[in-house]
Amino acid sequence: QVQLVESGGGLVQAGDSLRLSCAASGRTFSRYGMGWFRQAPGKEREVVAAISGSGVTTYYATSVKGRFTASRDNAKNTVYLQMSSLKPEDTAVYYCAASSSVAVTTLRGQYGYWGQGTQVTVSS
Numbered sequence: 756q757v758q759l760v761e762s763g764g765g766l767v768q769a770g771d772s773l774r775l776s777c778a779a780s781g782r783t784f785s786r787y788g789m790g791w792f793r794q795a796p797g798k799e800r801e802v803v804a805a806i807s808g809s810g811v812t813t814y815y816a817t818s819v820k821g822r823f824t825a826s827r828d829n830a831k832n833t834v835y836l837q838m839s840s841l842k843p844e845d846t847a848v849y850y851c852a853a854s855s856s857v858a859v860t861t862l863r864g865q866y867g868y869w870g871q872g873t874q875v876t877v878s879s
Contacts, residue, residue: 757781757853757868764849764873767841771877775836777851777870785809785829788854790866791836793847793875800850800863804836808857819845841877848872 763775777789785808794800804825805814813825822841827834834851850873852866860866 757784757787759851759853759868759870761849761851761870761873764875766876766878769842769877769879771841772837772839773841773875774838775849775851775873775875777834777836779832779834779853781832784832786857787868788856788858788860788865789825789827789834790852790854790860791823791825791834792850792852792863792866793845794850794872795844795847798847802861802863803849805854805859805861806834807859812859814859814861838875841875843877843879845875846877847875849875 758780761777790805791803806825810827824837851870853868854865
């Protein structure tokens, strides 16, 4: 069982940066691939970034590549999403999720544990 708690969301202006954190419970955090998803009003939840259990391998959606960076500190049971050059279209509720696979995966069905979400609003 893994419990996830996101933090770091807020209201920022276009071009600003923001760092999201996701703290996980449990002693085997490094065994879980982690993902960051977002859901804007009226839209499907989409994967933004994913990171392997070791943190060596990452994936980024095309829309955020070069602007967002996922990282993790397994000693602190925490995964991060550093977001820069934010755009109004990045406005969404952001969720972190833990996968049963230690490898990077973008498949929502492989993520069995989800946080409660944190709102990110980017004004123009």
